[in-house]
Amino acid sequence: MRFLYVFALCLLPVSFALNASPAKAQTQSGISNQLSARANDVLRLLQGEEIEAEVFDENFRNAVPPARFRTLTAQVRTQQGQAVEIASITPRNANSAILKVRFEKSIGTVNIDLETAAPHRISGLLLTGFEADAGSLDDVIAAIDALPGRQGLLIQQLDTAALPPVAAIDPDGRYAIASTFKLYILAELDRAVRAGERQWSDVVELGPKSHPSGVSQNWPDRSPVTLHTLATLMISISDNSATDTLIRAIGQKKLAGIVRAAGHHDPDELRPILMTRQASALKMPVHEILRDKYLAADPAERERLLTEYDRALTLDSIDPRVLTNKPNFINQLEWFATPADIVRLLAYLHRNASADTRAILAINPGIGQDAARKWAYFGYKGGSEPGVLSYNFLLGSKTGKSYAVTVNWNDSSQSLQESELLALTTRLVNLLAEQ
Template sequence: MRKPLTLKAALGAFLALVFSTVAVAQENSPAQSFAQDYTPVKTRIGDIRSLLDGDTIENDVFNANFLNAVPPAQFRGFTRQMREQHGPVEKVEIEQLLSPHAARLRIVFRDSIASGLIDVEPAPPHFVAGLRITGFQSRGGSLTETSSQIAALPGQQGLLIKRLNGDAETLVELNADDRFSIASTFKLYILAELDKSVRSGERKWTDVVALGPKSHPSGISQDWPDASPVTLHTLATLMISRSDNSATDTLIRVIGQEKLADIVRATGHRQPDWISPMLMTRQSSALKMPQHRAARESFETSGASARADLLRQKDSELKLSDIDPVRLTSKPGYIDTIGWFASPADIVNLLDWIRLNASPETRAILAINPGIDPAIAGLHSYLGYKGGSEAGVMSMNFLIKSRSGDDYAVSSHWNNSADPLNEARFVALMTRVVNLLATR
């Protein structure tokens, strides 16, 4: 279950950070030769470096249109996240002049190299009118080194990277059999069961059902009219690409908890009771609220069958209106006992099941949101992704086919029941993993 929409979520799980305004650099202009004594864009390169370092000089660098579109406080938040994700800036340089007032930039961070575009006004003092970061590539490192950096994060970490085809090979293993809270990654099990039922002829992607029960964001369908008619394909697409909780809870209702328990076993989860019964997102969040303490404590201490009985009895009391988004997002809450749980090995088994069995429609749904910079995802022939996050929990999982034809599954998890997580740092490390797999 993803937490209510944050800046990171709004940017697509923190893909490439983008800063753009009305004035946009001339991306499609061919390189030209300019008089070297008149290149106003060069006068602002040092300022861009200072801004990326955190200097508060936005009002002296950007024009009014830029500042209206990206206020200084917001810009500083973006640059702070970039430093957290990619390390400190080492160098900013012009890679290619597009005009006297526009250029492609090369920005070297400790862990990554970014590409960018800049426009400046022709008239002095040549305020910056447009600045855009277009993508990141990882610098150096290895899978082993990256795994060590993940292991050094505070809390509990897990990672499994396997080559699936040919002579299957484990490339990296870190606490691969340990139990983790996986947040919205559990939605992969729903996708797998839906795919299975469509392939068997039990259902069709075009089947129409009523939307509901409603849940809280993330997602968009919570704002649609109650009982809106929607196809199973639409629900699955929203559930995976937008981590839509209302779409997810609708599919749980339509499919049923028994069928979902079956797919958990069929896809190789070695402790199915960890994720049985499969909670609706509304139920999970409501159980964490103080008014449901008695139900929560009973749920925490019961076996799978008793938990299922409790949910049937208490479902009508676990109301959407009871959920306090601030309480959900301010600090980790009951992440060790309420939610959905699996090991990296369990999720790799699930991804491999999808690789071997899923329909083209399911694989296409899984590839809509890559979870990382699309430029890095595009280094592979195919990249499917599902992740999840809530306070104290991050999970990022990839099904990859490299351009050389190798199939990989990557499952990574980070839990910390005491403190919020540096999500940008985790995304950066997993982006590096995907980038390194492209070079094998």
């Protein structure tokens, strides 16, 4: 669940992009002189040199003033360390290329466009993401395992039964998974549509409302919305109000059934499936008595208490500062699964999901389009809150292999540095695409 986090499931920590005058396509096998020179300018800019006036064209400078650009690049240096060198230049034409920039902590991908006429100033610059500068899959796994807190990871090829995992860290450990739980809701919707019990075009009223992330919390109360629209919002931008609407529309009995069918090792861990509003409200100090009773109850009693408590667990009772400041009850009030549970859920979707469901999973690749383009199919759903990160992928390679990948990081003592795990996960996914 993403609390007050402008994310839209695009995991890039910093992104700045402008294309004021895109270069016209040309055929060129090598690297033009202007690309070589401007690539060096990009390195200097990322290192903090104040050369914007001579390097960027006027349209770029008007859209992204030098002071703003320097703020953005300073954020990059804080997260990734100093830019060290241009590792590679892959030209698209004489005035456009993809640069790989080596930072102290990672390798960044930068798309660059130049003016077509001399002096070929930079007209477009897009920093699309980072991956760890690690040599092998084993190196990446070891780096993830060395992070503070607890890590749970599992990579499983899905094409043949009983294959050993490609890689694993604590695959049977219990982890808070945040918005990853929304995959169970998608799986139940998919099952119901395939069974003829529902249609994607079925309309329900929006509500109950939750807090961001998402957009539908700003829509009119009780807006008529299709199940397909709600599912799309829930998966592509982790919309919490869409999620809570679907939980209400589906019901706890059906949700409990899909948790069992998808192979969760302890289905009672997700019984009942809390709405995002309910989970957040129960963490508030004002609801301490309700929280203690809820946590002490068995699954059947939790279901009863949740119905009883629902009117008290209002949006007005949620203090966003409690949710965004530090980890808060992530070992008690959350959605829980093991990496093996998540891989079984992804495998269930791989076996059963309709084309519509697969398309919804592929809307937002999470770690960026550069990584997604290496795959024939790239399905993603993530989750985060302070102390919790969960990245999950259903992948189809261009050589015909299918994989389920889950990477989880929990730390109840401190918020996590998302850019660290993001860079490592991006490198992991890119290396897997090469196998």
